Structures are given as C-alpha cells and as structure tokens.
C-alpha cells in the first residue's frame with residue numbers, strides 16, 4: 266500500500282474515537298421545547314418571520330436571511346412559538362432566539378418536503394436552493410454554504426474537496442455519516458460540483474476510518490469524476506489549508522482563500538445535508554452529534570433536532586458521571602467549554618465532549634526552554650514560542666509581523682509544550698483584541 270498523503274508538521278494526540286465509532290446514528294425523541302438562536306452561522310443573524318402564538322411546522326422557514334452572508338432559519342419541530350427572547354448561546358453570549366413548544370400530537374412530518382429536479386436546474390437555481398435550505402458548514406465554522414459556493418468574478422473552482430477527516434479526538438459524527446449516508450453525500454457532491462463547474466471532486470478521509478473509506482468508495486459510480494483519498498491520521502488534517510496541501514499538493518498563501526488556488530472545500534456532513542435537501546426537501550433542521558468522553562455515562566451518536574437543549578441530550582445518554590467537570594461543544598483541541606446546561610444544539614454542533622476532573626488538572630506553567638517542539642508542531646510554520654513571549658508581554662501589535670492572524674488556533678503548539686505554556690489561549694486573546702482594534706480603526 267502506498268504511503269498515505271498528509272501535510273508537514275502537526276501532532277498525533279490519542280484518538281479516543283472507540284467510544285462512539287461503532288455506534289450507529291440513533292434518532293433522539295422530540296423534546297418538549299426547542300430554542301433556535303437567530304445566529305447560528307458566521308455573518309448577519311437571521312430576521313424572525315414569526316411571533317409568539319404562531320403555529321409552525323417542521324421544516325418551515327421562521328426567519329429570513331439578514332444579509333448575503335446569512336441563511337434562513339427553519340423550525341426543527343411542529344409546534345407553537347412561545348417567545349422570541351434572549352437565551353444562553355453556546356458561544357457564551359445571551360442571544361436572540363425563537364422558542365417553540367413541540368406539538369406531541371403531530372406526526373412531525375416535513376413541511377413542504379419534496380424532491381428537487383436538480384438536474385434540470387441552472388447553477389444559479391441550485392445555489393438559491395441551497396441558500397433556501399439554510400445550509401452552513403457542518404465541520405464547525407458554520408459559514409453559509411451558498412456563499413462558499415458562489416465563486417467570485419474572475420476566479421474559477423477546478424476542484425471540490427470534501428472533508429471527511431474529522432481529525433479532532435473523540436468526534437465520530439462524520440465517520441458515522443460516511444458509513445450510513447454515503448448516497449446522500451454523493452448526491453450533495455454532484456449538486457455542488459455542478460454549481461461550481463469543477464472538473465473533479467475528492468473525498469479526503471483519514472486512514473483510521475477504513476470502513477468509511479470502503480463504504481464510500483464502493484458507492485462512487487464509475488462515471489462520476491470523484492476520487493476517495495485516504496490521508497494519514499494526524500491533527501489538524503481536517504483544516505482546509507492542510508487538506509489542500511495533502512490532497513492537491515497546493516499551498517494556500519497567507520491571507521488567501523482556497524478559491525485562490527482553485528479549490529472549494531466542504532464537509533461531508535454538509536454534502537449529506539444538501540443531498541437530503543434535493544432528495545426529499547429536508548432543510549438543515551437536525552444534525553448528527555457525537556456525545557462522548559469519560560464524563561458521560563453512555564457515549565452515543567445522536568440525530569437531534571437543532572435547538573434541543575444540552576441537558577436533554579445528556580439525559581438521553583445516561584447523564585454525566587460523578588467526576589465530570591467540563592463539557593465542550595466540539596472536540597478537545599478546538600471546542601468551546603459550556604457554562605450552562607440549557608444551551609441549544611446548533612446547526613454547527615458536531616460533538617459534545619464531556620471531560621473528567623483527572624483530564625483537567627491545571628498543570629503548572631514553566632519558562633520556555635527553547636526546545637522548538639512548538640515550531641515543529643505548527644502546521645502553518647509560525648514561531649509559537651516567540652509569539653507566546655510577545656503575547657505574555659502584551660505586545661500584540663508586534664505579533665502581526667509574525668503572522669499571528671495566520672494562526673488557526675489548532676492548539677498543536679500548546680499540546681506539545683513541555684513547559685505547559687498556554688500558547689493557543691494567549692493567541693486567541695491576542696487575535697480577539699487585534700480584531701477589535703482593527704474594527705475600531707475602520708469605524709473611525
């Protein structure tokens with residue numbers, strides 16, 4: 266067997282995927298209430314089209330896009346709107362949400378669900394359909410899919426790259442989607458390739474998921490210009506720039522986007538969702554979530570309605586263990602710690618990882634010993650040691666010259682640092698402050 270493709274640098278943290286990789290996707294029963302934030306994506310929040318007291322149906326549009334970089338929001342249940350009010354959001358803020366009480370007498374069939382004759386549609390019509398389906402990137406960033414598929418004037422997408430790496434430890438929702446929903450993924454790829462006019466699609470999967478590689482490879486029709494590419498299992502293999510380097514041997518320059526090297530990257534879950542939209546008209550109203558980690562009693566792969574609360578999901582999985590101490594939305598490398606159990610599952614929630622006391626013990630920080638382990642780990646060739654010293658001294662402006670804005674906050678440097686220096690945490694703070702400063706300057 267030839268050596269698996271990959272990128273240079275990166276790390277190999279323990280995978281811990283065995284907790285859920287073998288567990289088939291399980292649909293959770295409908296809750297009593299869903300809470301749907303108007304902002305579940307990068308860009309302008311959606312604008313409500315309903316008010317308290319309105320009856321809504323599962324799959325009905327309840328909020329319109331707030332701009333071009335925005336998407337409509339659909340009700341994930343049939344029920345009654347009880348309020349539009351602020352509620353805890355997984356990003357730590359209080360955000361405007363549409364609250365819907367579920368009608369348990371309803372069959373919860375899909376509103377206006379029908380197959381789209383996608384082959385007869387133009388590229389512009391297909392793009393508009395995807396916008397109407399409310400799709401955002403399901404790999405974590407939640408960037409509106411129709412915007413990513415709208416190639417700017419003067420640029421051309423030659424390749425569509427489907428990301429099935431799921432390189433974060435613990436997470437296995439993409440793995441299960443590839444095993445169980447291969448046909449939906451392939452339909453989604455055909456639609457996106459048609460929109461973009463690409464000459465070939467690639468599905469990149471890490472080689473710790475051979476069953477998924479086989480399942481997908483066996484389903485690719487002989488006449489479909491699509492190739493499955495096994496990649497080395499390494500973190501952060503699923504980061505867009507790393508993926509492009511590994512599969513196509515192309516470097517996306519600093520400050521540029523994949524389209525600048527003629528590539529569009531989409532996640533396998535997004536492809537499956539788009540496939541289902543065209544196959545039977547289901548918008549983005551539910552998602553596959555890995556609920557895992559030593560801090561949850563029964564690790565499970567769930568199919569949950571968007572808007573269901575974290576508390577209800579955990580209850581379905583047997584609750585938290587006595588020594589559970591932290592709950593993350595996302596994986597342990599880049600996930601967001603949660604403070605409240607009433608936060609809702611979002612369109613972009615790929616996993617819920619529950620960590621225990623023993624995994625979180627604060628490690629004492631020591632001075633940098635200039636071992637260069639962080640330089641060897643950084644996938645974008647930054648100097649985390651030097652950046653860390655600048656961040657510690659509060660010299661944020663000086664970090665710009667050392668390309669801090671290219672940092673993808675993958676956490677590889679912190680992970681390998683023998684002095685336990687919280688590098689990525691400092692970089693997140695520095696980048697946030699620099700962005701605020703830039704915004705202030707722009708406004709002035």
Ligand code: SF4
Nearest residue numbers: 643672673675676678
């Ligand atoms: S967090 Fe930033 S600096 Fe650290 S390894 Fe990742 S990209 Fe490099």
Ligand code: SF4
Nearest residue numbers: 633634636637639682
């Ligand atoms: S890994 Fe830690 S100790 Fe080693 S050079 Fe980087 S910051 Fe310094």
